[in-house]
Amino acid sequence: MIRVLLADDQALVRGAMAALLDMEADLQVVAEVGRGDEVVAAVRANAVEVALLDVQMPGLDGVAAARELRRGVPGCRVLMVTTFGRAGYLRQAMAAGALGFVVKDTPARQLADAVRRVHAGLRVVDPVLAAQSLAQGDSPLTERETDVLRAAADGGTVADVARDLHLSEGTVRNHLSSAIGKTGARTRAEAARLAAESGWLLG
Incomplete structure (x- = not known):
C-alpha cells in the first residue's frame, strides 16, 4: 500500500481525489489537509x-510546502496537482524537490499511475507544461523585482509597497519600471498579472 496525503484548500476537490485514489488496490489516502502549513505535521x-x-x-503555497517537506521529511515524495498549469509553477516546484507536476483534470487512471511513478522515484510532468517551461525559460525578474511586483499585485500604492518592503519610494518605482519592461506590460497591474500567469510570483 502506498500511503498518500492530499493537500488542497477545496474540500470538494480533496474528496473527489480521495475517492478516485482509494478505488486503487495499492493506494490509500491516509491524510487530508486544507493548508500548506499543515503538510509536514500530517506527513509525519x-x-x-x-x-x-x-x-x-x-498558510504556505504548495511550492513552499514541498521545500519544507524536502528539508523535514526527505523520504516523502511530492506530486503537485494543480488547476494552474503554468510553466513557472512547474519550474519552481521541481526546484523545490517535487518529482511530479500534473493538472487536476488529469484522468483518474493517469493520476493513480503518476502517484505510483513518483513513489518509485520517477519524474512525472505534464508534457504540455514541460514544453512551455522549456520555451519560456526562467523568470527574467530579479528577487527584489519579484517582491515589489508581488506587493503591488495586492493593489497597494507605491508608498504602501515601500513601507511594507522597507524601501524608498524611488527604489520601488525603479523596480516596478524594470519589471514592467521585462514582462512587456504597459502598467504595473498588467505586469503583475502577466508575471502571476507565468508562475513567477510564488513566495
Whole structure:
C-alpha cells in the first residue's frame, strides 16, 4: 500500500481525489489537509509516502510546502496537482524537490499511475507544461523585482509597497519600471498579472 496525503484548500476537490485514489488496490489516502502549513505535521503523523500538493493554498503555497517537506521529511515524495498549469509553477516546484507536476483534470487512471511513478522515484510532468517551461525559460525578474511586483499585485500604492518592503519610494518605482519592461506590460497591474500567469510570483 502506498500511503498518500492530499493537500488542497477545496474540500470538494480533496474528496473527489480521495475517492478516485482509494478505488486503487495499492493506494490509500491516509491524510487530508486544507493548508500548506499543515503538510509536514500530517506527513509525519501518518507515515505518508507520497504527498499530493496543490500550488495555491493558504498558510504556505504548495511550492513552499514541498521545500519544507524536502528539508523535514526527505523520504516523502511530492506530486503537485494543480488547476494552474503554468510553466513557472512547474519550474519552481521541481526546484523545490517535487518529482511530479500534473493538472487536476488529469484522468483518474493517469493520476493513480503518476502517484505510483513518483513513489518509485520517477519524474512525472505534464508534457504540455514541460514544453512551455522549456520555451519560456526562467523568470527574467530579479528577487527584489519579484517582491515589489508581488506587493503591488495586492493593489497597494507605491508608498504602501515601500513601507511594507522597507524601501524608498524611488527604489520601488525603479523596480516596478524594470519589471514592467521585462514582462512587456504597459502598467504595473498588467505586469503583475502577466508575471502571476507565468508562475513567477510564488513566495
